Amino acid sequence: MDSPLKILVADDELPARNRLKEVLQDVSEAVNLSVVAEAGDGLKTIALLNDTAVDIVLLDIRMPGMDGIEVARHAQNLTRPPAVIFTTAFDAYAVRAFELDAVDYLLKPIRRERLQAALEKARARMGTVQPGLERLQQKARSHLSVSERGKILLVAVADILFLRAELKYITIKTARREYLLEESLTNLDQEFGLQFVRIHRSCLVARSAIRGFERVTDDAGDGHWAVMLEGIEEKLAVSRRQQHIIREIKGG
Amino acid sequence: MPPSTLPDFCNLGVMLRVILIVNGLGVLAGVARSPTWPGWWQEFLPIAVFIQPGLLASLLLLCGVRQLLAGRPYREFVFTVFVLEILIGVAIFFGMQKLMPGDTFLSIPAVLAFVTLATSIVLFYLNLRSRAWSPAITEARLQALQARIRPHFLFNSLTAVLSLMRADPRRAERVLEDLADLFRVLMGDNRELVPLQSEFVLCRQYLELEQLRLGDRLKVAWHIDKMPDDALVPPLILQPLLENAVYHGIEPSTETGEININIYRNRDHVYMVLRNPYRGDGASHHQGNKMALNNIRERLALHFDVEASMKSRIVGSQYEVRIAIPYTTRR
Numbered sequence: 001m002d003s004p005l006k007i008l009v010a011d012d013e014l015p016a017r018n019r020l021k022e023v024l025q026d027v028s029e030a031v032n033l034s035v036v037a038e039a040g041d042g043l044k045t046i047a048l049l050n051d052t053a054v055d056i057v058l059l060d061i062r063m064p065g066m067d068g069i070e071v072a073r074h075a076q077n078l079t080r081p082p083a084v085i086f087t088t089a090f091d092a093y094a095v096r097a098f099e100l101d102a103v104d105y106l107l108k109p110i111r112r113e114r115l116q117a118a119l120e121k122a123r124a125r126m127g128t129v130q131p132g133l134e135r136l137q138q139k140a141r142s143h144l145s146v147s148e149r150g151k152i153l154l155v156a157v158a159d160i161l162f163l164r165a166e167l168k169y170i171t172i173k174t175a176r177r178e179y180l181l182e183e184s185l186t187n188l189d190q191e192f193g194l195q196f197v198r199i200h201r202s203c204l205v206a207r208s209a210i211r212g213f214e215r216v217t218d219d220a221g222d223g224h225w226a227v228m229l230e231g232i233e234e235k236l237a238v239s240r241r242q243q244h245i246i247r248e249i250k251g252g
Numbered sequence: 253m254p255p256s257t258l259p260d261f262c263n264l265g266v267m268l269r270v271i272l273i274v275n276g277l278g279v280l281a282g283v284a285r286s287p288t289w290p291g292w293w294q295e296f297l298p299i300a301v302f303i304q305p306g307l308l309a310s311l312l313l314l315c316g317v318r319q320l321l322a323g324r325p326y327r328e329f330v331f332t333v334f335v336l337e338i339l340i341g342v343a344i345f346f347g348m349q350k351l352m353p354g355d356t357f358l359s360i361p362a363v364l365a366f367v368t369l370a371t372s373i374v375l376f377y378l379n380l381r382s383r384a385w386s387p388a389i390t391e392a393r394l395q396a397l398q399a400r401i402r403p404h405f406l407f408n409s410l411t412a413v414l415s416l417m418r419a420d421p422r423r424a425e426r427v428l429e430d431l432a433d434l435f436r437v438l439m440g441d442n443r444e445l446v447p448l449q450s451e452f453v454l455c456r457q458y459l460e461l462e463q464l465r466l467g468d469r470l471k472v473a474w475h476i477d478k479m480p481d482d483a484l485v486p487p488l489i490l491q492p493l494l495e496n497a498v499y500h501g502i503e504p505s506t507e508t509g510e511i512n513i514n515i516y517r518n519r520d521h522v523y524m525v526l527r528n529p530y531r532g533d534g535a536s537h538h539q540g541n542k543m544a545l546n547n548i549r550e551r552l553a554l555h556f557d558v559e560a561s562m563k564s565r566i567v568g569s570q571y572e573v574r575i576a577i578p579y580t581t582r583r
Contacts, residue, residue, distance in 0.1 A: 013408060013465045090406075
């Protein structure tokens with residue numbers, strides 16, 4: 001006999017979680033499963049995934065704070081990512097996207113037969129990374145996530161001072177520490193263009209962290225502009241090509 | 253062809269239009285009498301002095317007469333209006349002769365001609381307008397403006413009912429009954445004004461359904477000590493606003509948020525003020541909000557013309573919508 005499927009239920013509405021657990025109870029007559037945890041919001045879901053071994057997450061899309069799609073993207077950073085089944089009451093955009101990408105989803109109210117079929121399909125997918133999640137994202141993420149010792153570490157986008165591309169990785173700098181991220185700076189620039197500004201081919205700076213600009217002279221005697229940031233001493237060089245942003249930011 | 257209906261001279265919008273038309277005619281008369289173009293102003297002044305008391309008296313009388321003539325044929329109404337207007341015109345003419353003896357500026361034939369012409373044009377215009385805005389057309393527009401509930405709410409509510417089925421069947425029954433009431437109104441014929449009390453009951457039922465889903469996250473404070481239960485309002489004037497408040501103000505946060513509703517009457521207006529926490533979020537949210545607000549604004553205009561208003565603004569961390577509706581109790 002297989003070991004039971006470990007399931008996490010994430011939904012911000014208590015009645016919805018209760019109902020889902022009842023239906024799971026019914027399904028358990030046919031599928032060996034156990035609900036190991038439940039969460040009422042996105043951040044709690046990530047915290048639980050870090051501490052609990054979970055095979056399948058039943059994930060509501062519309063949740064306060066961090067939505068289900070962002071949770072699923074961060075969950076991919078686990079050493080053994082859980083299979084994700086999205087649940088949604090009604091979300092025309094998401095449902096269309098799911099159909100394109102064949103990510104599994106359930107419409108609420110959820111039927112026993114549909115749930116059972118989805119669980120059996122997900123069992124085959126456990127531990128593999130789900131492609132196409134980025135395309136489901138409708139708005140910029142609230143957090144970036146990095147994997148450290150098999151766990152997900154969330155970095156709130158609002159805390160980030162700058163992002164700098166270095167060889168293979170991107171360094172995330174906050175007032176407290178640095179993190180290494182495996183993504184492309186171009187994609188980050190597209191996603192967070194409202195909050196960040198490109199000051200250099202390899203560097204994005206948080207607009208809200210900019211304290212001012214300064215003219216500095218390097219050892220060779222060449223002058224250039226640098227950005228001063230809140231909370232850190234380090235000054236970042238503005239490339240000649242990006243100098244126009246100084247006027248834009250000062251101007252308003 | 254729809255039958256001609258009596259214009260409501262007590263309506264501020266109708267009054268404003270009549271004042272504009274008659275004064276416009278006064279300007280034309282001034283231009284006609286003036287030999288030179290810049291001189292029209294001097295000719296218009298004495299005409300205006302004649303027009304304003306006439307307008308004031310006419311509108312006051314017609315506002316009263318309309319109620320007396322309610323239900324009578326349109327022809328009788330037209331006849332009464334002409335008689336009244338000619339009497340008013342003649343009375344003001346003699347009144348002015350008394351005040352300013354020797355002023356030969358206006359003559360009886362000129363006054364009669366102006367009064368007849370102005371009355372004809374105003375009645376013709378109002379009749380045309382009421383046909384263009386005939387009940388059939390207004391109703392069609394109101395039908396098109398039917399408030400629509402978010403499908404998201406329906407399916408989540410059904411899930412919530414299902415969650416009660418096994419544990420608390422009696423409560424599940426009550427919730428389904430509330431849901432039925434709500435959808436009866438949502439799918440019903442919403443062209444007639446309804447008493448404020450019934451809109452209030454509907455809103456309370458709606459918020460109880462939301463409470464079931466959202467639990468502690470939703471707090472509701474009603475301030476209705478001074479609410480006039482019998483005031484007539486367009487149906488579904490508050491419910492869509494509450495739905496917006498929940499969708500934009502409560503659901504996006506894990507913390508508790510309060511929706512505050514204050515309904516009161518001050519002299520001849522009923523005020524409804526709704527506040528909810530403001531979460532500065534994405535543009536798509538504002539889009540949905542704008543649609544609901546525009547819908548309500550247009551329905552208010554169809555029912556009350558310029559006498560009703562709706563304003564929304566952000567006060568600190570609160571989003572506020574304020575509606576003012578003329579206080580009426582008869583249909």
